[in-house]
Every structure is written in C-alpha cells, then in structure tokens.
Amino acid sequence: MSDPSRRVSPVKAAWTALAVAAGMAAVGAAAFVGLGVYDVSATGPHLQPVHSLLEFALKRAVQRRAQAHPPPPDLLTRERVMQGAACFRDHCVTCHGAPGIAPAPFALGMQPVPSSLIEATRHWRRQDLYWITRNGIKMSGMPAWEYRLDDGELWSVVAFLDALPLMTPDQYRALVGTAQVPGAAQEGIAPGPSVGARPSTTTGMPRQHASIGMIGTGGANGPAGGAGAPGTATPDARSSGRRCDGRVEAPAPLTPALSTAELAQRAFRQHGCTACHAIPGVVGPDTSNGPRLSGLAGRDRIGGKAFPTEDGLAAWIRDPQAIDAHTAMPTLGISETQARLMARYLLAH
Numbered sequence: 001m002s003d004p005s006r007r008v009s010p011v012k013a014a015w016t017a018l019a020v021a022a023g024m025a026a027v028g029a030a031a032f033v034g035l036g037v038y039d040v041s042a043t044g045p046h047l048q049p050v051h052s053l054l055e056f057a058l059k060r061a062v063q064r065r066a067q068a069h070p071p072p073p074d075l076l077t078r079e080r081v082m083q084g085a086a087c088f089r090d091h092c093v094t095c096h097g098a099p100g101i102a103p104a105p106f107a108l109g110m111q112p113v114p115s116s117l118i119e120a121t122r123h124w125r126r127q128d129l130y131w132i133t134r135n136g137i138k139m140s141g142m143p144a145w146e147y148r149l150d151d152g153e154l155w156s157v158v159a160f161l162d163a164l165p166l167m168t169p170d171q172y173r174a175l176v177g178t179a180q181v182p183g184a185a186q187e188g189i190a191p192g193p194s195v196g197a198r199p200s201t202t203t204g205m206p207r208q209h210a211s212i213g214m215i216g217t218g219g220a221n222g223p224a225g226g227a228g229a230p231g232t233a234t235p236d237a238r239s240s241g242r243r244c245d246g247r248v249e250a251p252a253p254l255t256p257a258l259s260t261a262e263l264a265q266r267a268f269r270q271h272g273c274t275a276c277h278a279i280p281g282v283v284g285p286d287t288s289n290g291p292r293l294s295g296l297a298g299r300d301r302i303g304g305k306a307f308p309t310e311d312g313l314a315a316w317i318r319d320p321q322a323i324d325a326h327t328a329m330p331t332l333g334i335s336e337t338q339a340r341l342m343a344r345y346l347l348a349h
C-alpha cells in the first residue's frame with residue numbers, strides 16, 4: 001500500500017530533474033574551463049555552428065545599436081571619399097587589404113581573419129559600418145576607432161567603403177597615392193590612371209553607391225553618381241592631401257550619455273593604461289607592469305617626480321618622458337582634455 005502523502009508530485013519530480021541537469025551542466029562547464037579543454041589558439045577555428053551563431057549575434061547587436069546613428073544627408077561627397085581613402089590607407093588596409101592589396105602578414109594569422117571590406121556594403125548598412133568602425137568588435141581584434149578618428153573621419157571611412165565595390169586596384173592606388181602627403185601641396189605627383197566605374201561586376205548591388213567617377217572631377221561636391229564622366233576623370237591632387245591623424249580631443253557624446261567617471265574609465269581602457277596598470281573601478285587584466293594607480297592624492301610625488309595635483313598628473317599622463325627621461329612609461333599621445341579627465345578620476349580614487 002503506497003502512502004499518498006509520500007508520493008512525489010510530477011511537478012516536483014520535473015523540477016528535481018531540471019535541477020540535477022542544471023547542476024551537471026554547471027559541473028561540466030566548470031570542468032571544461034578548469035581542465036583547459038577549450039582551444040584558445042588562433043589556428044583552431046570555432047566549430048561551424050558556433051561561427052555562424054557568433055556572426056548572427058554580431059549582426060543583430062550591430063543593427064540594433066546602429067539605429068541611433070543615421071548617416072549625414074551629404075555623406076557621399078568627393079571630399080569625404082578622398083578623406084576616407086586616407087583614413088583607410090593609414091588605419092585599415094594592414095588588416096583588411098584593399099583592391100589588389102593583401103593584408104599584412106600578421107593579419108592573415110588572426111582568428112577571425114579580418115574580412116575583405118570590398119563588399120562590406122552588401123552586408124551592412126552605412127550606419128552599421130559607422131558603428132562597427134567607431135566601436136570595434138570585442139574579442140575579434142577589430143579595434144574601436146572612437147578615440148582615434150573624429151566623427152567626420154569616421155563617416156568619411158563609410159563614404160569610402162561605399163565607393164569601394166566599384167573601385168579597381170589602379171583606381172585605389174591612384175586615390176591613396178595622392179592622399180599620402182598630409183596637407184602638403186601635391187604638385188609633381190603624376191595623375192593616376194583613369195577612374196571610370198567598372199560596370200560589369202557591379203550588377204546586383206543592393207543600392208546606389210558613391211560613384212568613383214565623381215572622384216577628381218575638380219570641385220564637384222555633388223551626391224553619388226552626380227558628376228564625372230567615367231574614364232576621363234583623374235584624382236584631384238590639390239584636395240586629396242588629406243590628414244587622418246587620429247587626434248581626438250574628446251569623442252562626440254554617445255547615446256546614452258556616460259557619466260564623467262564612466263568616461264574616465266573608458267579613457268583608461270582606450271588609451272592602453274590598463275595594459276600596465278591596475279586602476280580602481282576599471283576592468284582590465286591583472287597586471288603589474290606599472291604601479292597600481294590608487295591613493296595618488298595622498299602621495300608626495302607621482303612617478304617619483306611630478307606632483308599629485310590635477311596639473312601635475314595630467315602633465316605626467318600626457319608626456320611622462322618629458323618629466324623623467326628614463327621612465328618605462330611611454331608617451332601615448334593623450335590629449336589635454338583626456339589627460340585631465342583621467343587625472344581627476346585618479347585623484348578621487
């Protein structure tokens with residue numbers, strides 16, 4: 001005779017089974033991590049389903065966040081494409097390659113390998129490309145450019161990517177060749193080959209792209225496809241001496257806006273400070289390449305020489321080697337605004 005009060009209810013049994021399964025999964029995951037089973041090497045790829053899932057997750061995450069950044073209405077001007085070409089040449093081609101140009105050897109050893117961006121506009125909207133370039137992609141090797149390119153430069157890169165599918169290797173070389181000398185007069189540089197559009201491979205593109213024909217049509221700043229007879233235009237040397245020096249005083253505000261402390265924490269991460277210093281409240285590796293940056297306000301000196309005031313700290317952060325020629329801390333090209341932001345944070349923590 002079974003005692004009804006001791007019979008296990010089906011609901012309770014299901015919960016017990018679920019708890020046991022969850023417990024086993026947790027033990028399995030802990031063993032997987034703790035025993036070092038996961039292959040972290042860049043030669044070992046993800047499993048194909050994992051790769052596909054990550055790609056899908058990336059796409060959805062970018063599309064959702066890029067919504068807040070519609071492209072400026074005058075995006076596809078000749079000026080922007082020229083400036084974007086300079087930025088691409090200076091900051092992107094080593095990893096992503098370009099028409100007729102291979103990535104640098106180190107980039108080919110990366111996992112995931114940086115994709116060719118020639119057809120990036122097939123997969124991404126303009127605001128997506130802006131968002132990716134500005135924010136980077138975590139755990140992939142794609143850097144964030146927010147602290148290295150200003151907002152105009154970021155959109156110029158997008159305009160350039162828009163023109164890329166129609167660009168021949170010769171056109172690319174002509175474009176970046178004349179974009180090489182920052183701000184200088186370009187006399188003496190031979191005009192590149194003709195820059196007419198390459199029509200046959202472009203059918204099926206999802207939408208209108210910046211016409212490469214408009215590049216170098218002497219002053220035409222019109223919208224995509226509006227100017228330039230294919231095959232006759234040459235790059236305009238005078239206006240192509242573009243700078244893309246990546247000196248960002250303070251990045252344009254993000255949505256949602258960050259607090260001052262959060263901005264400082266982001267500045268420490270984006271300027272490489274966390275590679276050498278543990279900093280209170282800032283996520284980073286467990287490092288002791290440099291001293292832990294806490295309690296600086298109560299100290300007599302910082303770096304053995306500078307004084308622990310906002311001025312003194314900011315001066316050290318901007319140019320430690322000017323204060324102590326033998327310090328191992330490198331001069332990192334930090335702007336005054338960013339240095340003061342970090343100095344105030346350090347004095348308060």
Ligand code: HEC
Pocket residue numbers: 087088091092093094095096107110112113114115116117120123129132133137140141142143145157
């Ligand atoms: C250190 C190498 C590196 C540099 C430099 C770099 N990237 Fe990337 N980039 C990557 C990697 C790795 C990925 C992720 C793999 C992928 O999807 O291409 C990526 C992804 C991208 C993507 C998404 C591509 C796609 O189809 O999924 C875009 C767009 C992009 N990068 C733009 C740029 C731009 C613009 C620059 C220059 C301002 C740049 N990258 C510089 C490594 C780099």
Ligand code: HEC
Pocket residue numbers: 268271272273274275276277289290291292293301302303304313316317324326327328329330332334342346
């Ligand atoms: C390559 C490693 C490295 C990087 C990157 C680096 N530092 Fe340093 N930093 C050091 C070393 C080493 C010292 C000790 C220097 C000395 O005393 O000569 C130091 C000292 C300091 C000090 C003085 C600390 C004390 O206890 O006296 C401050 C403040 C500081 N760094 C801030 C920063 C900030 C902010 C950044 C990022 C903008 C940064 N550091 C990036 C290596 C680094």
